[in-house]
Amino acid sequence: MAAKKNNKTKPSAGPSPAAQEADAYLAAWLSGLSRMMVNGPEKVLPQMRDADAKGAGDE
Amino acid sequence: MPKVQAMSDGQPIIAEHRIAGPTPLPLHLALAGHALQQGVALAPLAEHYGLSESAPMQGAVLISALEQLSSMFNGIETWRRAPYRRSVERPPAIWSEGSSHLLDYGATPEAANPNGPPILVIPSMINRAYVLDLMPETSLLRSLAAAGYRPLLLDWGQPTPREQELTLEDMIAARLRPALAIARVLGGGPVPVLGYCMGGTLAAALAANAAQDVRAVITIGTPWDFEKRIWVTERIADALKPDGGLSLRYSLRGMGFALGAIPDVVFQSLFAQLDPTGTLRKFARFSEGCDTETDAKHFVAVEDWLNDGPPVPTSIAETVLVDWHLLNTTGSGLWSALGRRVDPAAISQPSLCFCSPNDRIAPPGSAEALAGLIPNAEVLRPNLGHVGMVVSRRSKASVVDPIIGFLKKL
Numbered sequence: 001m002a003a004k005k006n007n008k009t010k011p012s013a014g015p016s017p018a019a020q021e022a023d024a025y026l027a028a029w030l031s032g033l034s035r036m037m038v039n040g041p042e043k044v045l046p047q048m049r050d051a052d053a054k055g056a057g058d059e
Numbered sequence: 060m061p062k063v064q065a066m067s068d069g070q071p072i073i074a075e076h077r078i079a080g081p082t083p084l085p086l087h088l089a090l091a092g093h094a095l096q097q098g099v100a101l102a103p104l105a106e107h108y109g110l111s112e113s114a115p116m117q118g119a120v121l122i123s124a125l126e127q128l129s130s131m132f133n134g135i136e137t138w139r140r141a142p143y144r145r146s147v148e149r150p151p152a153i154w155s156e157g158s159s160h161l162l163d164y165g166a167t168p169e170a171a172n173p174n175g176p177p178i179l180v181i182p183s184m185i186n187r188a189y190v191l192d193l194m195p196e197t198s199l200l201r202s203l204a205a206a207g208y209r210p211l212l213l214d215w216g217q218p219t220p221r222e223q224e225l226t227l228e229d230m231i232a233a234r235l236r237p238a239l240a241i242a243r244v245l246g247g248g249p250v251p252v253l254g255y256c257m258g259g260t261l262a263a264a265l266a267a268n269a270a271q272d273v274r275a276v277i278t279i280g281t282p283w284d285f286e287k288r289i290w291v292t293e294r295i296a297d298a299l300k301p302d303g304g305l306s307l308r309y310s311l312r313g314m315g316f317a318l319g320a321i322p323d324v325v326f327q328s329l330f331a332q333l334d335p336t337g338t339l340r341k342f343a344r345f346s347e348g349c350d351t352e353t354d355a356k357h358f359v360a361v362e363d364w365l366n367d368g369p370p371v372p373t374s375i376a377e378t379v380l381v382d383w384h385l386l387n388t389t390g391s392g393l394w395s396a397l398g399r400r401v402d403p404a405a406i407s408q409p410s411l412c413f414c415s416p417n418d419r420i421a422p423p424g425s426a427e428a429l430a431g432l433i434p435n436a437e438v439l440r441p442n443l444g445h446v447g448m449v450v451s452r453r454s455k456a457s458v459v460d461p462i463i464g465f466l467k468k469l
Contacts, residue, residue: 016119018115018116018119019119019122019123021111021113021115021116021119022102022115022116022119022120022122022123023123024111024115025098025102025105025110025111025115025120025123026095026098026120026123026124026127028105028110028111029094029097029098029101029105029110030094030095030098030127030336030339030340031336031340032110033094033097033098033335033336034334034335034336034337034340036290037289037290037291037332037333037334037335037419038289038290038291038419038422039289039290040290045108045109
């Protein structure tokens, strides 16, 4: 992941906060996507239904 | 603990059986790429969906995704080059029929009593039986042998062209039933049967319909009620159900006609759908190195086994995928074996069922349905995955020891 690779290439600088945030987000997404296969998206992303409903209403 | 590289010798050896893996490689790559692409696209909404406290920079996410992909490729390459090859000596067969063998773990060096009480062990037909004896240090079968029992493993073997015509009922009548009879003779009476995955479904059939020969039944990760699916398999079933499974049935028959049997890649493709990010995450983690050399060997051994599935006779694949998985003949009481419908409520022997909350192949609802139907079945819920229940080092405490405790009480 980005944080570790940055560590290797720029040992003195360390991973940037943006790279750390991106890594953490991506890990959360991949893990969430995996859980979705078991429980369905509605339970894993509880806001998704609300957001979709709101989007549909806006249209 | 210091990290060590998974591949310690640096030799560019690519074992022949690993070249195309993980099977099917194009599907695993597509699933990984798709998952990462979705992650990049959703980054602006990360905060909204509760995935991050603030929206990450999309460019940084893209870089992270590409590096994750690169790590997966590195992990795959490391696995492919790993010099480890399973070299566990196969115990002698005390009986054979066609390519199936009844392997005597009482004859292994670990066995405390070569003539100990026999246990008939029934593996799945979808993957190789040696998962129950993958590595000596984590072997379920050798652990039972070391505890004084005599596990007799019915290794279904690799079906020959002639055997590709066999049905599940044929396998039960001509392989499983004689194996149980032999175990009974060796034990001087009814014996415990232990089944893993669909082997547990078959063990339940023996316990119900050959009750006089079965002293107790143990199931590990055994599906029964296929209506109790996880979300993704429910979606797949929704797509296949409208024609009563006919399209799937005829697809399998066509494949069987063309290829002789249903190749492993069909089952691996279905397993991949259960966790589309699984391959990406596990190989990316593997590329970072393992804590110990043993952990690395364990990873390689499990991957080798996963990619070493046998072709499955067409009729058996049809029974498992259409009749069981799609039409739920087991859970709805319509499945017959040994000439009678299999009714778990008729199982009066002591029973122990391992139902993992993390099992995606035999989800907890499906596995616990069997335990719920067997009167007085004991249920244990190890916090391990479907494969982890029989290969993990943690399985000693949460699976092997409880089995030994259960057997001692008989």
